[in-house]
Amino acid sequence: MTAPQVIRGRTWKFGANIDTDQIIPAKYAIYSLDEKELGKHAMEGVPGREGWAAKVTPGDILVADSNFGCGSSREIAPIAIRGAGISLVIADSYARIFFRNAINMGYPILQSPQAAEGVSEGDDLEVDLEAGIVRNFTRGDEYPCEPFPSFMNELIHMGGLVPWVRKRLQERRQLAGRR
Amino acid sequence: MAMTMTEKILARGAGRESVSPGDLVLAKVDFAMGHDLTIPPAGRIMREQMGAEKIWDPDRVAVTQDHFQPAKDAASATLGRLTREFSHDMGIKWYFEVGQGGICHTVLPENGLVLPGELVVGADSHSCTYGALNNFATGIGSTDLACVFALGELWFRVPETLKFVYHNRLREWVEAKDLILYVIGQIGVDGARSKAMEHVGEALKHIDMEARLTITNMAIEAGAKNGILEFDEVTRQYLEGRAKRPYTPVTSDPDATYEKVFEFDAEKVELGVAKPMSPDNYAPLSEVAGTRLDQVFIGSCTNSRITDLRRAAAVLDGHKVAPGVRLIITPSSHQVAIQAEKEGLIRVFLAAGAAWTTATCGACLGGHMGVLGEGEVCLSTTNRNFPGRMGHPKAMVYLSNPAVAAASAVTGVISHPGEVLKKMPAGIA
CATH class of the missing domain: 3.40.1060.10 (Aconitase, Domain 2)
Incomplete structure (x- = not known):
């Protein structure tokens, strides 16, 4: 599976330092193997956002301020957001484990301080993943995104770390077979 | 090229002469850890999605049953079972069952499993703990852990x-x-x-x-x-008789x-706390002294090792927990619990009216055994107090050291330990 190159959707806007326990409260970690169930509770721990997941239309875009996803290493944080139907996350910056988890899952996330500052909740956005550009149709604005290093691009294009590991395991087996 | 300790360890893992900040490297891992919340997804991803049948080196993996164990409900029991079965199937050497291990970040150092100069990863954000032992240790996700299990290596940005x-x-x-x-x-x-x-x-x-x-x-x-x-003499002494492998310390170039x-x-x-709702919301103790409390929690990978419990016991000895307040003490490992029993600390806690639990992450992440309700105020020796971390999003959590926590349990309000104990006995402070 490869991610679609252009994504259009309505925006949900969140603040700075939203930690993983707010993205998906730890009590729902019992659903670690169930993306749909996790999705129902996404962002539930953010004060004032109770019941948020039910309002999401599949394809919506989540935009956040700095240090999004700080806290725990639990991969259920990006999984819950994806499970809620969010097609793409854009943030001013990410906490490192959330960032790796999303990249490893092949889930598109973008870093754009300009978008985080310029976008308001409800804005109609179009994101060109290849070009790294966010277009805001509501405000007639356009924001650049920070480019990924080539290895991360490769991972995202392949669909994440799983196909990458499969390929590497296959290479190793072939190598072992030849010996 | 001159490098820091961190750069040297990543360079060695990547098989390179040197690395610089910003480099993306593929590096060999020396030790990996997972627990009951992160092993079930990692195991599934590794076997079903990546198609790997075995772990690269089962002698270099530890698994603990610590987050929601002993099982807090039926779903957690399933996660515990999947963790147990995967560890058994893969022949993981350092598997710690309920009642024999405790919190991963106490268990690994106390068993000499994470050593100087090594590259260590753990599917838990607090895996950075091990770095006190002069290694590079970092938290990773479950897909990351599955990759390490399958290949013995992982990508890192220096x-x-x-x-x-x-x-x-x-x-x-x-x-x-x-x-x-x-x-x-x-x-x-x-x-x-x-x-x-x-x-x-x-x-x-x-x-x-x-x-x-x-x-x-x-x-x-x-x-x-x-x-x-x-690395210094304190590190060397701590590892004496514990280290499970030979090790090579690392130093930063001048x-x-x-x-x-x-x-x-x-x-x-000064003595200080992190006020609600963020670990960076620092205040000197004097600023929050007198804040009324519902619960005091002494536990977690941050502050519930034996030296922490000794300080808490020194403060609590001969005192009672204040009416209207509950004190929950959760040792961070089974070995810590055994030592606390030997030293008579548990007797002090029980006499003071504290709830003494088995070793688990428990209340720290709002799992079980001390979850907070709406509007409750807790002083906790844990690490994180973002909204909802220990339970209800409107619960208020202050972070402190164990002596402050113990003293505050006695008075019922945030207090300086000197109000309860004149001086920390020699050898404990």
Whole structure:
């Protein structure tokens, strides 16, 4: 599976330092193997956002301020957001484990301080993943995104770390077979 | 090329002469860890999606049943079972069952499984704890862990290093926890985002390994990739009789490049807390003294090792928990519990009216055995107090050191330990 190159959707806007326990409260970690169930509770721990997941239309875009996803290493944080139907996350910056988890899952996330500052909740956005550009149709604005290093691009294009590991395991087996 | 400790370990893992901040490297892992919340997804991803049949080296993996174990409900029992079955199927050498291990970040150091110079990963954000033992240790996700299980290697971005120098010594009552809360208060919860925190200086020479583990434990609370300390006589003694493998300590070159150097006078650091709702919301204890409490929790990978329990017991000895307050004490490992029993600490806790639990992460992440309700106020020796961390999003959590927590349980309000105990007995402070 490869991610679609252009994504259009309505925006949900969140603040700075939203930690993983707010993205998906730890009590729902019992659903670690169930993306749909996790999705129902996404962002539930953010004060004032109770019941948020039910309002999401599949394809919506989540935009956040700095240090999004700080806290725990639990991969259920990006999984819950994806499970809620969010097609793409854009943030001013990410906490490192959330960032790796999303990249490893092949889930598109973008870093754009300009978008985080310029976008308001409800804005109609179009994101060109290849070009790294966010277009805001509501405000007639356009924001650049920070480019990924080539290895991360490769991972995202392949669909994440799983196909990458499969390929590497296959290479190793072939190598072992030849010996 | 001159390198920091962190850069040297990543260069060795990547099989390169040198690395620089910003490089993306594929590096060999020396030791990996997972637990009951992260092993079930990692195991499934590794076997069903990646198609790997076995672990690269089952002798270099530890698994603990600590987060929701002993099972808090039927769903957690399933996660516990999947964790147990995967560990058994894969022949994982360092599997710690309920009642025999405890919290991963106490269990691995106390069993000598994470050593100087090594590259360690754990599917838990507080895996940065191990860096007190002069290694590179960082938290990863479950897909990451599945990759490590399948291949024995993982991708890393070489971090910029921030150097933290602590001059002079900590004052009476002031602990490693107060120091790191102060530092995070200064730089913020994203102050070291994705970077290495290298801690050095006079103050660290005078604190024991358990206190050092508290400092590196909270690197993630500043957003750091890892926290790392220098190897010294304290490290060597701690590892004597514990280390399960030979090891080679690592030092930073004198001319290594640091993105920034922070200097602190440890003698000026006061007793302090992190106020709700963020670990960087630092305040000196004097500012919050008198705050009424519903619950006091002494536990977690941050502050519930034996030295922490000794200080708590010294404060609680001969006192009772204040009416209207509940004190929950959760040792961070089974070995800690055994030692506490030997030293008579458990008797002190029970006599004071504290609830003494089995070793588990428990209340720290709002799992079980001390989850907070709406509007409740808790003083906790844990690491994180974002909204909802310990239960209800409107619960208020203050973070402190164990002596402050114990004293506050006695008075019922946030208090200086000196109000309850005149002086910390020699050998405990």
